[in-house]
Amino acid sequence: MVQFHAPTDTGQGKSPSQQQTTVLLVDDEPDFLSLAKSELEDQIEETKFITASSVRKAHFRLSELDISCIVSDYDMPAKSGLQFLEEVREDHPNLPFILFTAQGSENLASKAISAGVTDYLQKRDGGQFDILANRVINAVKQYQAEQTQKKLAETASRLRAVVNSTPDSIFIIDSAGAIVDVNEQAEKTLQYNHSELVGKPLSSVITSREINDSIPDVIGSRSRVRFEGHHTRRRGSKYPVEVRIKEIDHADTDQYIVIAQDITSQKKHKQTIDELNETAMALMQSRSKEEVAEITVQTAREELTIPFIGIWFQDDKHDVLTPVKQTGKAEETLGAQSEIPLEGAVADVWGEKEPCIFEGIQTPETRYPEDVSVEDEMLFPLGEFGMMIVSVTDSRLYREEDINLAKLLATNAQRALKQTDREEQVRAEKMFFDAAINTVEDLFFAIDENENLIRWNDQVSAVTGNEATYIGSPTLDDIFNSEDRGKITHGINEGFETGGSRVKATIQTVEGPQTFEFKSSKMDYPINDETYLITLGRNITPLEEKQAELRQKNERLDKFSRVVSHDLQSPINIASGNFGIVRDDISDEHARNAEAVENAHSRMENLVNDLLTLARQGQQAIEIESVSLDRLARKCWEIVDASDADLEVRSSENIQADPSQLQQLLENLMKNAVTHGGNDITVTIGTLEDGFYVEDNGSGIPGDKMDHIFDTGFTTSDSGSGIGLMIVSDIAENHSWGINVTESDSGGARFEFTESP
Template identity: 25%
Template sequence: MTKQVLVVEGQVVTDDSLHTLFSRHPQEIDDIETISATSLAEATTILETASVDCILSRQNLPKETGVDLLETVRQENPDVPFFLFVEGDLGTIAGDAIAADVTDYFPLAEIYSKSTIARIGDEITAHRGDESVVELLDSAPHAILVYDQARTAITAVNTTACEYWGYTKTEFQQHSLESLTAETQPPSETPVNTLLEEAHNESSQGVDWRCKTKDGTQFWTELNIQPIQFKGKRHLVLHARDTTAEKERQERLESFRKAVEHAGHSIYITDTDAEITYVNESFEDVTGYTRSEAVGKTPRLLKSGEHGYAYYQQLWRTILDGDTWQNEIINQRKDGTRYVVNQTIAPITDEHGTISRFVAVNVEVTERKRKENQLKQLYQAATEWIEADTRVEACSHVSDNLTQLLDFDLHGVYLYDEGSNALESVTVSDRSKDAISTHPTFGPGDGIAWAVYESGVPQQYDDVRTAEAVYNPETVIRSEIILPLGDHGIILIGSKTPGAFDDDDELLAKVVSSILTAVLDRIGREQQLEEQNSRLEEFASVVSHDLRNPLNVANGHLELAQETGDLDHLDEIALSHQRMEEIIEDLLWLAQEGREIQNTRPIALESVAENAWSYVETADASLEIACEQTIEADPDRLQQLFENLFRNAIEHGGDDVTVTVGLLDDGTGFYVEDTGNGIPPDERTDVFDSGYTTLAESTGYGLSIVETIVDGHGWCIDLTASEEGGARFEIEIE
């Protein structure tokens, strides 16, 4: 193959011409073709289009020097052999020539020396050999970089390296290894610079090298460094294989491995024979089996016996067809306890699409299923509550269900008692009886219980002892849920363990309290309706019975007046009408007795009694008052109370009876007594019944009205005998 040599000299051919160099010694190197140039510019033009194997140049050129040409050539052709021939002292140009990377330089006088020709021939042969090596390197599938340790420079690269980094071969020689390296490297790997420093006599094994391209894109390579000797110089060959795709795949696999290993759900992998090949930490936590105990076994070690052959047959048919299986399954732990999981089993295929293994993800739903079952059972149990006839019966049903269905062992239901103005225990669980010897009654301002009742806002405490308004700071109860029951009372649910209740427990407790409140409302409405019906029946009875007598009397006198013309009968008719009016007024008031006494204010007891006396037909009766005291009462209703007691005393004690109003000795209330015949002990419990009377002219509702007014104020009334033997009514207001 012809070797082209560029000869640069600025004169015509003479006996010492470089053009005649090879013709003098053809046996040293054959098949040489020379190209001539007479200046640096002409030589540069030739090099842009021609590929030469060597350059011979005189130092003295017409306008430039051979060193100038050398420096220019090296910018684009760093590897081509360049020989410089110097006229005169070599020392004058030696430093510049070497600095410009001259291959060698000779005195012009030795131009035809056999050794000079041999030296040039060796370099031409070596360069032609280098080109073959470059072609060989370019065919390599991975990047190859040749690094000159002495110059700390990249001297050669292959085409694949150019593809990796995006630089041309010429641009590579202008870059350092540091500029090819990404700023961030794996912390576990030795820096590339350190590897280069250490790679004197032995190769380095593959290390991860993160690189960056010309446009700044980062990629991964596996780097191997091999030290070599080339042309008498030490070089390093860097072999870099692009591992970016592998790295990304490894990172994805590592991320997946970490995600699976630390997943909150139980995961295991089996081969196609159902043999377990992998389990994660959650599998060990959930099942109780260690990894070594599970791997090599089949999922049958979790079998609970709850599912039949058809269940598993359908499972295997689904996943072997390449589909994903999803269903709930009841498994059994190593300790024998059962648990429920939502299981998803998916097939994993290889690169050929063949199923190679299965992955099972098990989301435990045991607690959720337990809550669902609780709600279902609670719904069924609520039907018993709804059918309860009394408040106590409803609360007892709730107490039973709180223990049996919701696992709340310590609880109690407290209902408001109007008489004591307090929350009193109606029912408590058996364990509450054991834990707390005496169950308190909560009055106004007593602890959290009363605050919840009064505000209607439920409260939950992880440690009730830390609550500011705790009723008993030394209580054995630590966790507590307190729920209002409307105007009826509260439910207390407790535990001896701090933080025992979660949001689901609170929700279930609220469901219970909501249903019980509705039931108590219903029972209250039914009782109120029964009372109203009773009053209506009573009203109808009185209308049909008590009004019939004066009505018959009126009709009889009316007939006599019509027959005889005697107008005196009209007086009797008027009395009968007056009698019926009194009965009607009493009945109308009693029909509204369910209304509460609300318009109370401080009033003088003495003035109300005097005013009431003035509205009663007293005949020759007399009133003695010794009750100078102010009380909180509804003045209209209190006056009505006195009127009925005064009227009762006159009706039963005679026209000249003496009625006394005074204060009880203990200061808790007042009394009204008379000097009449009194009421026998065996009749004293009956006199307050509506319609009860021993006198034909009496409606029998006066004392019933008195008792209603007393109850409406929250007072108490007691019937005894006075010192003179008459009736004595004692009203206790405190």
């Protein structure tokens, strides 16, 4: 058994003195716990003290933390310190437990010792914490030392198990090269027992030129050495091994570890690889799967002298293997190949993708002629592509080496088929890419750093209409006029320098001059380590025309806003002001008429304000950001004239919205609720899984009015403008929100705004 020097740490990179020490203090008196914690922290460094005021809490701390020591009082409610000790010992038999109590007696001390207490200390005035600190330090040191030794013992045990389970021969030798210890595999392989090998020179069981030198000379200044040699068994037979020698890094020893690995199979594998190397290169240069099959069959016949071999490819549509190629000898003797259904044993081999040999296959149901004696059949799956099948008429002619050669040939054929398949996929992907870039309506360019067009789509010729003028590849000069050519060059340079660029330029198209926006992104192409600029050019002439039209509309809206704000607002203000002066002089007989006039003034004022809001909203682009629904709702409520109404916000979450438009939406809904529900109404705002809602506890919306509340001019109030809820609908549409109007739990109106799918 190999003996390894135990490591000097716990496997965590820390010595016992460096480990995190946590001490649990348990006492039902909080003041004493605080004092004890403070005193011990002053006297013991690098130690964390955790307190618990009951046994229940102490158990919780013990289950959650890695505790190194427990200091517990004796007299505590519910359970005593001794009862706590007995419970601790069930799961932690070795954990230090110090009973620190004001009650002291020989009987208590005896019980504590019987229960397995680590130490027992009475609470006394003066110096008690100095003594307790010393006891804690000693207990923790001893406990951590025991834990370290336990871990080291476990590590050594696992290490011995690993060493003895390895298939390699392992030796421990001294500086003179004498064997000190060996593993079980070395004894088994060399056919010696342990006592016969110990003391022998390493050179007696490993022959190599390097072993002739002294071990320190072999190692030299290197940390380890590796070389090839031969293992010599008791009876003198030899086999090749790879030898690795490393000095054991331990201050108390001058020994070395030697690992000898059997490389017989590796040598044989290398030989077969060398024999098939030229064929493998030819296979990898094949341009089609059929060519791979032909080279594979030819190699098997000429180099491996396998007379009866064939290649079948899978037919996905019919779930069969279809014949592709076989040797002439196979066709002459066994007949022409036929399809092989993927069923039975063949299906099993195909599914497992592992070579298999079927012995004694000759039966009346076989696909071979009755007058031909085929003893065995070797099936070699070629990945997902097909199968190589070798028919054996005399199993004595095939050794293990021949089967290995056939396996290697099949492996090389599979790799070649995979590469050929990838190349076919690349060609297909190239065709797909060409079709894809020719499908898009945008212009597509791939430009190198010398401003040469490497790739372009058919849209370039279709748009410019001058394909016939191109000689060879088109150039940027063929596409852009001299006025914009400088901007294009600047954009290309910017794209290569910063990773992207955006340029507007005019192209003379078949429909006349058109403005295009070209967006470019730099692409590093790993195949040839070159960098290109991928550019898409989109015709923005219709967009610019639409933007010009929109600017004209905005100008008209702006003029309208000025007219509304001045030419209409001023007369309304004058009318409302003068009517307010004479309002008190109107007799009761005409009070109803006066109220109608006031309502008309309010309606005109609301109408003007809402029209202004609608006009401004149409001029502004929305800017989405994270908005606090709670904060914005309370800000809106301050504007609403509802002194007796209440606002309740049931969410502190943020939503994504344009702040100004969301504020307008909330103000309109709040005003609508107060107008129709009265000043004592409660408005509630909260969030949904995919949006938010606004509801009230008013009288609700009549069922026959529900489908018309967002119509322009619709209102049930004498002073309403009929535009407020239409503005709410427009704002929701600007944000792509869906609106669901329903009844609240209290019977009022509820507006739900959710993100559209």
